[in-house]
Amino acid sequence: MPPNLRAKYVRGHALYRKGNYQEARNIWEQILKEQPYNKTVLDAIDSARERLNKQQRH
Numbered sequence: 742m743p744p745n746l747r748a749k750y751v752r753g754h755a756l757y758r759k760g761n762y763q764e765a766r767n768i769w770e771q772i773l774k775e776q777p778y779n780k781t782v783l784d785a786i787d788s789a790r791e792r793l794n795k796q797q798r799h
Contacts, residue, residue: 742779746772750782762789
């Protein structure tokens with residue numbers, strides 16, 4: 742992953758750890774525009790989606 746995209750990924754991960762799942766997902770989706778098959782990012786987005794769904798159910 743190029744340094745600029747890696748920085749975005751790390752930023753998204755920090756937001757995720759703080760519980761800002763939607764913001765993290767938005768950042769990670771920006772990475773997918775340049776690397777649509779990045780498994781690490783796809784997995785992170787799936788995890789954020791699951792957390793968001795869990796929040797909405799409660």
